[in-house]
Amino acid sequence: MRSAALLLAALVVLGGCAERPRTAEPATLVFKHAKILGPLDPIPGLLREFERRHPGVTVRSEPLTWTSDEQHQFYVINLDGATPAFDVLLLDLIWVPEFAQAGWLLDLSPWVTQRELAPHFPAAAAASVWNGRVWGLPWNMNVGVLYYRADLLAKYRLAPPRTWEELVEQAERIRRGERDPRLEGVLWQGKQYEGLVVNVLEHFWASGTALLDERDRVLAEPARAAAALRFMRTLIDSGASPSWVTAGDEELTRRPFGDGRAVFLRSWPYAMDLFEAPDSPVRGRVGIASLPGHAGGAAGAGATGGFHLAVNRRTRHAEAAVELVRFLAGPEGQRAITAAGVALYPTRVDLYRDPLAIKAHPHMPRFHDLALRARPRPITPYYLMLSTTVQPEFSAALVGVKTPEQAIDYARRRLDYMLSGIR
Amino acid sequence: MTARQRADRLSGLAFVSPALLALAATAVYPGLWVLWLSLQQRIPIFGIARFVGLEHYAFLAGDARFWNAVRVTLTFTVVSVALELALGLVVAMALQRQQAGRRLALSLLLLAWALPSVVTAKLFEWLYHPSAGLVNVLLGGRELNWLGDPRLALPALIAADVWRTMPFVALLCYARLLTIPGDVYEAARVDGAGRTAMLAFITLPLLRPVLLIALLFRTLDALRAFDLMFVLTGCEHAGTTETLTVYAYRSLFQTLQLGFGAAVGCVIFALVMAVAWAYLRAIQPEGAAA
Numbered sequence: 001m002r003s004a005a006l007l008l009a010a011l012v013v014l015g016g017c018a019e020r021p022r023t024a025e026p027a028t029l030v031f032k033h034a035k036i037l038g039p040l041d042p043i044p045g046l047l048r049e050f051e052r053r054h055p056g057v058t059v060r061s062e063p064l065t066w067t068s069d070e071q072h073q074f075y076v077i078n079l080d081g082a083t084p085a086f087d088v089l090l091l092d093l094i095w096v097p098e099f100a101q102a103g104w105l106l107d108l109s110p111w112v113t114q115r116e117l118a119p120h121f122p123a124a125a126a127a128s129v130w131n132g133r134v135w136g137l138p139w140n141m142n143v144g145v146l147y148y149r150a151d152l153l154a155k156y157r158l159a160p161p162r163t164w165e166e167l168v169e170q171a172e173r174i175r176r177g178e179r180d181p182r183l184e185g186v187l188w189q190g191k192q193y194e195g196l197v198v199n200v201l202e203h204f205w206a207s208g209t210a211l212l213d214e215r216d217r218v219l220a221e222p223a224r225a226a227a228a229l230r231f232m233r234t235l236i237d238s239g240a241s242p243s244w245v246t247a248g249d250e251e252l253t254r255r256p257f258g259d260g261r262a263v264f265l266r267s268w269p270y271a272m273d274l275f276e277a278p279d280s281p282v283r284g285r286v287g288i289a290s291l292p293g294h295a296g297g298a299a300g301a302g303a304t305g306g307f308h309l310a311v312n313r314r315t316r317h318a319e320a321a322v323e324l325v326r327f328l329a330g331p332e333g334q335r336a337i338t339a340a341g342v343a344l345y346p347t348r349v350d351l352y353r354d355p356l357a358i359k360a361h362p363h364m365p366r367f368h369d370l371a372l373r374a375r376p377r378p379i380t381p382y383y384l385m386l387s388t389t390v391q392p393e394f395s396a397a398l399v400g401v402k403t404p405e406q407a408i409d410y411a412r413r414r415l416d417y418m419l420s421g422i423r
Numbered sequence: 424m425t426a427r428q429r430a431d432r433l434s435g436l437a438f439v440s441p442a443l444l445a446l447a448a449t450a451v452y453p454g455l456w457v458l459w460l461s462l463q464q465r466i467p468i469f470g471i472a473r474f475v476g477l478e479h480y481a482f483l484a485g486d487a488r489f490w491n492a493v494r495v496t497l498t499f500t501v502v503s504v505a506l507e508l509a510l511g512l513v514v515a516m517a518l519q520r521q522q523a524g525r526r527l528a529l530s531l532l533l534l535a536w537a538l539p540s541v542v543t544a545k546l547f548e549w550l551y552h553p554s555a556g557l558v559n560v561l562l563g564g565r566e567l568n569w570l571g572d573p574r575l576a577l578p579a580l581i582a583a584d585v586w587r588t589m590p591f592v593a594l595l596c597y598a599r600l601l602t603i604p605g606d607v608y609e610a611a612r613v614d615g616a617g618r619t620a621m622l623a624f625i626t627l628p629l630l631r632p633v634l635l636i637a638l639l640f641r642t643l644d645a646l647r648a649f650d651l652m653f654v655l656t657g658c659e660h661a662g663t664t665e666t667l668t669v670y671a672y673r674s675l676f677q678t679l680q681l682g683f684g685a686a687v688g689c690v691i692f693a694l695v696m697a698v699a700w701a702y703l704r705a706i707q708p709e710g711a712a713a
Contacts, residue, residue, distance in 0.1 A: 069677065076679065080467060102468045247571035356511070380631050381469065385678045392488070392662045399573050401663065410487060417482050417682070421464040 026056040027317040029324055033090035034044045034064045034071060034307070042340035050327050057320050068092060068194070072384070073242035077105035079312065087315040088324050090139065093127040093308050093376070094383045100135040101381035106311040108134045119331075123304040123374040124347040130379065136310035137329035140344035141366065142339065143374040144202055144302030147257060147265040147275070150287035152178070161264075164206065164231065164300075167292050173262045185240040186264035187253040190232070191394035195249055197387045198303045200394050201268065201377060203228040207297040211386060212378035218386070218415045220407045229397045229404035231294070233283045236398065246399050258282060268305070270343040272363045288366050290373060301375045306344060317327060338364075344372070382419060389414050431447060454692070460685035468679055479686035489687070491662055492670040498577065500645040501503065503584045507641055508634060511592025516626070518593070519600045529594075536590040544654035547583040551655075566611045570656050573663040580664055584651055588644070592637045599633040600626070632706070637700045646695050 001351065017186045036043060047059040064071045073094060078085065091099065099105050112134045117125040124138035146167075148160055152174050152350040161167035170279045171185030189195035197211075204210055209224035221226050235241040245253065250267060257265040258274060260281045265271070291300035309329050327333050334346040345367065351357045352368040378386065390411045397407035464475045483489045518528060538546075550557050551569035559565050569579040603626070611621050649668040656664040665673075668691060675684030 073676065076468065098468065102470075125619070244568060244571065247568060385680075388673065388677050392665070396662060401573055414486075418678075418683075420476070422466055422469055 027058075027320050028341040029057060029059045029088060029320055031059055031061045031088045031090075031324065032064060032086040033061060035066075036340075036342055038338070040340050042277050042336045042342070046328065046336050048230065049332075050324055051326075054230060054320065054323065057317075057324075059324060062086065062233060064090075071404065075099070075104075079314075080345040082312040082314050083259060084312070084316055087312055087317060087321040088328075089310055089312060090307050091136070092308050093124070093138070093304075096127055096136050096308055096310065096386070097130040097233075097379055098381040098384060099310070100130045100133070102107045104313055105135045106313045106315065106321070108136065108311065108322060108325070112137065112326070116326075119348060119349060120347040121304075121371045123371070123376045124306060127304070127306075127376050127379055128308055130381075136308035137325050138347035139307050139309050139329050139334070140342065141304055141347045141371065142268045142270075142344055143304050143307035143371045144266060144268065144291055145367065145370050146289045146291050147267060147271065148262050148280070148289060149174075149260075149285055149288045150283040152263055153287070160287060161292050164203075164292045165295045167264060168235070168238070168414075171240050174263050181222040182261050184242050184256060185264045186235065186266070187241065187248065187257055188245055189237075189248055189250060189253060190236075190241075190245040190395075190398050191247050191249050191252075192391050193249065194391075196394055196398075197391060198305070198377065200229065200232065200390075201303050202266070202291055203232055203294070205298060205303075205375060206294045206300045207231075208294075210378075211390070212380060216380070217410045218275065219408060222405075222412060226404040226408045228294070229394065229407065233398055233400070233404065246395070258313055260285075269345050269361075269364075272367075273341070273343075273361060276363060288363070288370070290370055301373050302370060304371075304374045304376050306347065310369065313385055366419060382422070385418055386415065389418065440624045457509070457685045457692075460682055461689045463682040465685075466680055466684040475682070479683050480690075482683075483686060483690065488662060489670065492665050492667045494666075495577065495662075495664060496646060496666045499581060499648065500642060503581045503645055504589075504638065504641045506581070506639060507592050509589055510572075510589045511637070512596055512630070512634070512642070514589065514593040515596035515600055518597050527596075532590040532593060535587060536594075538587070540587065540650040541654055543583065543587045544651050547579075547586075548655055550573045551579055559675055576656050576664045580652055580655060583655065584645070584648065592641065595633050595637050596630055603629050633677065635702070635706045638707065639699070642698055642702065643695055646698065647691065667694070 007405045022050065025276050025371070031047070033043070035041075037376060043061055047061060051058055065074060071092070075089065075091065075095070078103070096105075100107075112132060114129065117128060117134065117137075120138045121141065123143075124141045126137055128136045153170070153224055156170070156177060158173075158175055161170055163182040167186060175183055175185060188199050190199065204225060207224050207228040208229065209221045211225075212218055213220045215346055236243055236245065250271075253265060254267055254271045254274065256262050257267075258271070258280060272286070272288065274280065275282050277283065291302050293300040311318065312326060315321045329347075331348060332352065334348050334351055335354060335356060338346045338351055338354075339360050341360040345364065346352075347355065347359070349368070349372075352364050352371070377383065380386070393402070393411040395406045396402040402410070438439070461479060462474060462476055463472060464478075465472045509522050514532070518525060521528060535543075548570070549555070553559065553566055553568045553571065556569070558569065559567055567575060607625055608621060611625060647668055648666060649672065652664050652666055652669055653672070667687065671684055671687040671691060674680050674687055
């Protein structure tokens with residue numbers, strides 16, 4: 001009975017929305033976003049198109065500061081101060097539940113049903129939902145993949161590795177055969193930053209464990225987590241990965257592979273466009289595969305990253321702001337962004353077969369299956385606390401300052417204390 | 424006390440009161456507020472604000488990361504201040520002996536000290552670059568990862584700090600050396616004193632007050648150092664260069680745990696106050712005598 005009443009109420013609300021005129025009054029929307037990386041900026045064109053379709057609405061775009069930490073700080077200070085100074089905001093997907101929990105985002109559920117999220121990759125869509133409500137729409141995404149030198153693997157008659165153990169064996173065999181001291185085995189991101197957490201999470205998943213499980217327990221299987229960390233450390237000790245990966249980020253690891261000096265690389269889709277550039281030494285010689293699993297563990301899956309669009313709860317123009325979010329995250333918005341050759345890939349599944357999008361990223365269809373199998377990082381309001389707490393511990397285990405067991409044990413105890421006070 | 428004296432005292436108080444009020448508003452009030460904050464679990468994002476007493480301090484007492492930060496802070500302070508004092512003294516004496524180009528040497532010294540510390544840090548970031556850095560080139564083209572290797576990072580930071588602040592000590596000592604009258608050395612030489620004797624019995628004792636002041640300033644500065652490690656090894660290295668100030672910053676601004684971060688801040692405050700108090704006590708009799 002009660003649910004029937006709720007359903008009725010929802011229908012009335014939805015009906016009401018649909019019947020209202022598209023734009024009631026003149027409004028100026030402010031769109032706060034990080035600068036888009038790529039050859040040309042597609043945003044101004046999109047905003048003008050939106051204005052053309054919504055007479056009376058003007059959109060001003062305001063760029064954010066450069067680093068992720070600064071962007072987060074900017075949002076926290078301004079949203080906590082209940083500013084109405086911006087209406088639509090672009091945010092890293094790991095902040096969505098945090099900002100939703102803090103009550104800073106407009107609940108989009110009255111406008112956006114979960115069905116509207118279906119055209120997006122599941123891992124991207126999942127990050128927009130918290131507590132059963134929709135708080136944002138996915139705009140672009142990243143997915144962790146394994147790059148391999150297809151020419152070298154073919155030369156030694158090897159198939160892309162299914163497990164990390166197999167990968168190490170293959171790397172060893174190829175390096176022995178090539179006798180090139182400058183050829184590294186596998187490169188990944190081990191510097192102490194968010195990228196390290198992503199890499200470790202992927203190894204956790206491949207070992208069948210997690211940082212935060214379905215029951216919200218932190219590092220519930222410390223022995224498995226420590227074993228995964230130990231494996232990463234062994235990659236360095238055995239020489240399969242050079243010791244400098246502990247200081248490596250995306251670009252530092254992408255370059256040697258792009259120069260033909262590594263057999264394997266774990267990275268994001270943007271790297272493919274660079275490997276296939278006309279002057280690239282590895283052009284036409286790079287393959288993409290799903291990240292390996294661990295022997296006796298689960299199949300591998302890449303982690304996702306990316307940005308979502310949301311509406312400031314203090315906005316004075318909720319209707320128009322929601323429309324803008326839907327337009328930018330919709331098929332046209334994402335197609336225009338993708339066609340401009342932006343480094344991050346779209347979240348809409350259709351676009352991976354779209355001719356215009358493929359013209360900008362010829363290898364995009366090859367990422368379709370990998371993105372479909374990708375996994376989001378833990379979706380929790382406390383993600384930032386989780387990540388910043390484990391970063392120095394993971395790093396300490398990789399450089400050998402602590403044993404993996406010590407690092408995991410300490411991270412657990414610290415998170416227990418930090419989280420005990422807030423949930 | 425006569426009525427006149429009382430009136431004087433009152434008007435004196437009236438004159439001082441604006442300064443006292445300003446001090447209270449900018450130092451005492453925020454200080455007490457931070458202390459109060461450190462006794463709470465306070466995370467504004469999630470609307471959490473409750474009194475937890477000494478819980479944060481109890482956690483810190485058993486917190487390996489905290490003790491590591493204490494160790495890093497103390498190592499950094501002791502080693503960098505010792506090197507700065509020793510080198511500063513040597514440079515000051517060399518300057519005094521130098522005949523030609525003294526002005527040029529002085530300006531060059533000042534330049535290092537006058538650079539904003541963030542600029543210094545950026546400069547050293549390039550000097551320490553594993554493949555393109557001048558330091559490695561000078562060492563014969565080795566590929567030492569100065570800022571990335573947990574064993575090298577702290578020494579590299581200390582070297583940068585010494586380069587930056589040694590001139591401060593050198594200038595203080597040099598200024599004092601200039602005021603030592605030449606007759607003193609003349610007389611010593613007549614009495615047959617050698618160089619070592621003159622250094623030990625004339626120069627160093629006369630420099631003592633200045634050295635103590637330099638020691639005080641440098642120690643307090645080093646204890647609260649932040650800029651250098653933040654820029655150079657900001658987010659890396661498994662905590663091998665994480666000082667107390669960086670730890671406080673991370674807790675406060677990265678994860679916005681105001682209560683916990685305030686507790687770390689209070690520990691730094693107590694540490695700096697204790698050191699300042701100890702030094703001031705050591706300096707007092709000298710100051711009175713001089």
